Amino acid sequence: KAGVTQTPRYLIKTRGQQVTLSCSPISGHRSVSWYQQTPGQGLQFLFEYFSETQRNKGNFPGRFSGRQFSNSRSEMNVSTLELGDSALYLCASSLIIGQETQYFGPGTRLLVL
């Protein structure tokens, strides 16, 4: 079975722009979660989607948003980028929401200049 895939793997943007990241979960997995990883803050939970609905949200500003499609693929959007948004964005999938084990993708590394 193919693992979690994320595209693109690397992105460079400038302040004020917006960006969209994509995540395809493991086949059959219906829950997708997003995390931000930075050297200073570590791994922080952004949000979780299941059945095309956001079910759980972390403490991030409204500039961070996401959605999930009927095939369980998910996208994450960040508007009005700030320098502090530079990070590795990780996507994780699990069979159902609340299931104990999440499987992670390779991440998208975003650099904001």
Add this chain to the structure above:
Amino acid sequence: AQSVTQLDSQVPVFEEAPVELRCNYSSSVSVYLFWYVQYPNQGLQLLLKYLSGSTLVKGINGFEAEFNKSQTSFHLRKPSVHISDTAEYFCAVKAALRGSNYKLTFGKGTLLTVNP
């Protein structure tokens, strides 16, 4: 809410030496516990997990961890490390409530460096 403390940010060891990476957690409810490994420029790979049952859990690559409820710890161990074990290791906790929406909470990570 849950929290995780990884007591060492960096652990240098020599090849073939044993290693222990320490993890303590706090939670008001029962939890599931995980160790993930992250190699440079890669995502997180699940090493092992404790859900219930035996407190000694064996994972991939020769790693094992022991759940100690009284000490709220979940330390990761390997009897003999290899150069290829050099990576960052993350301990994580999740509330053990079936169907809950509780998120996975991570520690800050421990960088294991194996020297020849």
